[in-house]
Amino acid sequence: xxxxxxxxxxxxxxxxxxxxxxxxxxxxxxxxxxxxxxxxxxxxxxxxxxxxxxxxxxxxxxxxxxxxxxxxxxxxxxxxxxxxxxxxxxxxxxxxxxxxxxxxxxxxxxxxxxxxxxxxxxxxxxxxxxxxxxxxxxxxxxxxxxxxxxxxxxxxxxxxxxxxxxxxxxxxxxxxxxxxxxxxxxxxxxxxxxxxxxxxxxxxxxxxxxxxxxxxxxxxxxxxxxxxxxxxxxxxxxxxxxxxxxxxxxxxxxxxxxxxxxxxxxxxxxxxxxxxxxxxxxxxxxxxxxxxxxxxxxxxxxxxxxxxxxxxxxxxxxxxxxxxxxxxxxxxxxxxxxxxxxxxxxxxxxxxxxxxxxxxxxxx
Numbered sequence: 008x009x010x011x012x013x014x015x016x017x018x019x020x021x022x023x024x025x026x027x028x029x030x031x032x033x034x035x036x037x038x039x040x041x042x043x044x045x046x047x048x049x050x051x052x053x054x055x056x057x058x059x060x061x062x063x064x065x066x067x068x069x070x071x072x073x074x075x076x077x078x079x080x081x082x083x084x085x086x087x088x089x090x091x092x093x094x095x096x097x098x099x100x101x102x103x104x105x106x107x108x109x110x111x112x113x114x115x116x117x118x119x120x121x122x123x124x125x126x127x128x129x130x131x132x133x134x135x136x137x138x139x140x141x142x143x144x145x146x147x148x149x150x151x152x153x154x155x156x157x158x159x160x161x162x163x164x165x166x167x168x169x170x171x172x173x174x175x176x177x178x179x180x181x182x183x184x185x186x187x188x189x190x191x192x193x194x195x196x197x198x199x200x201x202x203x204x205x206x207x208x209x210x211x212x213x214x215x216x217x218x219x220x221x222x223x224x225x226x227x228x229x230x231x232x233x234x235x236x237x238x239x240x241x242x243x244x245x246x247x248x249x250x251x252x253x254x255x256x257x258x259x260x261x262x263x264x265x266x267x268x269x270x271x272x273x274x275x276x277x278x279x280x281x282x283x284x285x286x287x288x289x290x291x292x293x294x295x296x297x298x299x300x301x302x303x304x305x306x307x308x309x310x311x312x313x314x315x316x317x318x319x320x321x322x323x324x325x326x327x328x329x330x331x332x333x334x335x336x337x338x339x340x341x342x343x344x345x346x347x348x349x350x351x352x353x354x355x356x357x358x359x360x361x362x363x364x365x366x367x368x369x370x371x
Contacts, residue, residue, distance in 0.1 A: 042324065050064075128164075154188065179209035
């Protein structure tokens with residue numbers, strides 16, 4: 008029967024039918040205006056309730072995005088509850104408060120509490136990922152995430168620590184291992200995802216992003232060369248006067264814009280690598296995201312957000328989400344309908360056994 012899943016059920020036997028097998032592109036049916044109502048209601052009620060409503064706002068947001076994302080004329084669904092998210096945030100707040108108080112009591116107590124948090128965070132991140140996937144479904148079949156504590160602490164704690172000691176040289180490798188863990192421990196029904204990208208692709212991506220970032224910063228610094236010369240002659244920024252201070256703020260803003268753009272472009276390149284190297288059983292994905300269009304959407308979104316004093320934020324989120332989602336195509340190895348039918352039979356046998364143990368979410 009092949010690989011066993013975490014609940015002891017055999018991996019889904021895919022029903023392959025040569026006819027009717029067509030590539031299906033992800034489609035987002037939401038609109039900026041529709042999401043604006045969800046967003047503004049969430050913001051106002053969150054402020055009015057001193058943050059308590061934020062959990063309910065997240066559930067409404069996730070449901071809006073999932074229920075407006077479709078594949079093959081069927082939409083995704085989100086089943087998370089605000090109570091679970093609120094519990095997770097309360098736990099996070101308690102840990103944060105304990106950490107702050109312990110540092111005020113004594114340095115030794117602060118160090119001890121920080122060590123406890125460092126040990127707990129990988130496990131909490133893992134449980135959050137399980138919560139997100141378990142509460143997402145497509146055609147009635149839920150996603151899920153397995154894994155072992157050993158692998159969790161390897162990718163969430165040991166690898167980041169090694170990256171820090173290597174002065175960042177292991178960052179691409181650590182990032183690759185984390186994504187590989189997240190994908191290969193995830194499944195749709197009883198069928199696991201697999202990830203076939205190599206760490207070398209991550210090193211190339213990081214090198215491109217670093218080169219792009221440095222080149223842009225060099226050009227920006229050259230453009231503000233007169234400002235720095237003036238500051239040097241005056242003996243400091245304050246001594247250079249108000250005009251220099253305003254120019255320096257402009258310099259920082261341009262740097263922020265450039266680094267945000269580099270981060271967005273790098274994210275699009277990473278999306279391309281991940282989707283093109285991911286499989287679901289025998290099924291494939293193809294990502295054809297346009298880097299130029301991604302950059303244009305990012306820049307125009309930021310300009311519109313600034314001009315509207317933040318009111319364009321929900322419209323900006325919808326524009327970018329639609330662009331990124333609709334660049335992904337699912338390529339089934341056989342009949343998608345047949346696969347769904349076979350998956351249903353196996354998944355309902357295991358039921359929602361994990362549901363009662365995963366009602367916990369720390370994410371924002």
